[in-house]
Amino acid sequence: MEFFNPHLYDLANAELWVAIGLIAFFVIVAVAGVPKLVGGALDAKAAKIQAELDEAARLRAEAEALLAQIRQEKAEAEAQAAEMLKAAEADARRLEEESKVKLEESLARRQQLAERRIAQAEAQASAEVKAAAADLAARAAEQILAARLAGQKSDPMLDAAIAQLGSRLN
Template identity: 75%
Template sequence: MNMFFEEGFFRLDSAELWVLVGLVLFLAICLFTGAFKMVGGALDAKAAKIQSELDEAARLRAEAEALLAQIRAEKAEAEAQAAEMLKSAEADARVMEAEAKAKLEETLKRRQELAERRIAQAEAQASAEVKAAAADLAARAAEQILTARVAGQTSDPLLDAAIAQIGTRLN
């Protein structure tokens, strides 16, 4: 079972004894030279380095999460602004459409009134030209009749009545 209690273990020709002595000497030398402290210090330094790397990784992760949250908030804000701008643009378009429609109706109304005035002017001008032509024709007819009457000195009562009515009908 336990080899320390076996018979012959502590004899000088026992290999196990010399392995034990070598191990004890090795551990004593390591203890005397401070190898355990160096190994412990190296392990502590390695642990501290790993801990600082873990802390740095945690800090970077926290920064990344904060940046991600900020970017998401900015994205939401940008989407809200875009939606607001779209609503505003649609409202502006409706206002502009209404204004354009009102301006178009006003322009059409003015053009219609202008056309009606031109038509009325043309009618008045045509009427005046017809009256002038009728007056000229009546004057020429009266002149011819008067010329014939003076030449013949005969009087026609029907013709005299028509000539008298010309002046009242032309005005």
């Protein structure tokens, strides 16, 4: 051990002066409060880091709460969209049924109108045929009667039939 060597304590020894300077430096540093300053700076840095960690934890908690709220709003929006879709489908079915009923009613009315028109046309055609037949029969009867009258002057049965012919045809 060099510490017990008497040559170490000689004032001409450079190592002794280095050791004294080092000890003096440490004493000055300790008296000036550098360890407290360094400790305070380290404590301040640790406090700053802790504050940042706390802020990060708070921001994370807020983000998680916001995420949960967004998920809940998404679920509510999806439920509302599903309800709106069901309501729209129900409205579409209801409108389809109403349209079918209206279409059936319209078709029934048109069919009835067509049947009435056909019946009127049939009645009109029948009346026209009857009128044409009556006119044709009247002309034929007139021609027959004219031919008979040309051969004979008067026939009482023929006169009675002619008189009744007009009332029977109308």
